[in-house]
Amino acid sequence: MNATQEKISKRALELFNLKGIEYVGMRELAADLGMRIGNLTYYFPTKDDLVFSISQAYTESNSKIHSELPVKNLYDFLHKNKLLFENGLKYQCLLLSMVHLMEQNTLIAANYQGNVMQNRMSGLVYDIGLLEENKYLKFSCEDDKLLIISSNSLQSRFWLSEAVLTESRQNLARQMTHYLRMKAHLFRPYATKKGLGDIERFVGELL
Amino acid sequence: MNATQEKISKRALELFNLKGIEYVGMRELAADLGMRIGNLTYYFPTKDDLVFSISQAYTESNSKIHSELPVKNLYDFLHKNKLLFENGLKYQCLLLSMVHLMEQNTLIAANYQGNVMQNRMSGLVYDIGLLEENKYLKFSCEDDKLLIISSNSLQSRFWLSEAVLTESRQNLARQMTHYLRMKAHLFRPYATKKGLGDIERFVGELL
């Protein structure tokens, strides 16, 4: 991706985050960038291509967080989730239009269902398994484990959608700690003594 | 609402559920109903009006469930949630476009933020409080209670959105039991012995 493409998708992300992907037209974006539509489509033939490139940047930054932060304890895990939340905030337009995108943008849909989803899920299963091994978490049955993983995924995907129901897109950041606390509490019932300590530490550092 | 309006919104709901609100045009809907667009706009001046009338039907059917099913025990509560889930499925188009609608449809936004949201939340707080009084649930601190309520709300609002990421709109029904089990497990750590019995019973009846 060259400099102009970077410039375009950077500004596009800003506008998309402000108003929502569906409500920023290509003409509007071009005007904002001080360029003609023809030039925009020179770099991104369709709007879907543009959004896809943004979604790839999001996926990559998420992958980076995952690879750079091995989860050794429950605090690590929660802290990693904080970074993931912050990253989600940076790309809020994607998370807020997820259903939309997955049904309409064939590039994103194919990519997500072909790679991202499985990787995410298996990564999460791995992390939780490790925390169980290292005695930070303890599940009384396999069911508990699987359902807490599901709950966790759902919350990660849609906390921003819920947040936007009460506050505008411009003020989502300040709701983040609430949802991080929520996530921490989700694991509370399954935490060992060691695990509880990590949760307390994480929650304590949130304010 | 007269017979023709009923006919229109009934068919509109079907099409919206199948394809998504944003992807069914007014012309398409009119053609499907064998009427002219002019006639459609005679009954519903704008698409927003049509969607709003559907959303009101949804809100009313939900309110009906709430008023007809007093929550005496945890089983009642979970069973009520099952009915609410089934109702959400009937109006899936609304839940799948929630963010969209709340930001664009001024009628829905005003109504939701003015009434629905508070009622829903206070109703839930009331139910949970009752279950605590009647010794089905026990929370070690107020925090746990509030955060479980938040988790529960988020899951109720967005389970369909999550479901549609793995299956098409046409096949959402069969994922419902999974999310109901998830909901039941959400309350498990806070259930008393009595409460656990109710959960077992509810989950047992799901399959």
Added chain:
DNA sequence: ACTAGTTTAGGACATTGACCAAATTTACAT
């Protein structure tokens, strides 16, 4: 038969994403 409500017919408008071709400008390598 009159009237109000309903329905049709045939348009219009601005906006959207997308697509296109020709001309011009810019940057870089020879």
Added chain:
DNA sequence: ATGTAAATTTGGTCAATGTCCTAAACTAGT
């Protein structure tokens, strides 16, 4: 400096969307 390729502008077109309009025709109840 010159030629070439990439980048950019200009000025459209296209179909589809939601919304809006008017005049005419049909239909039901009084």
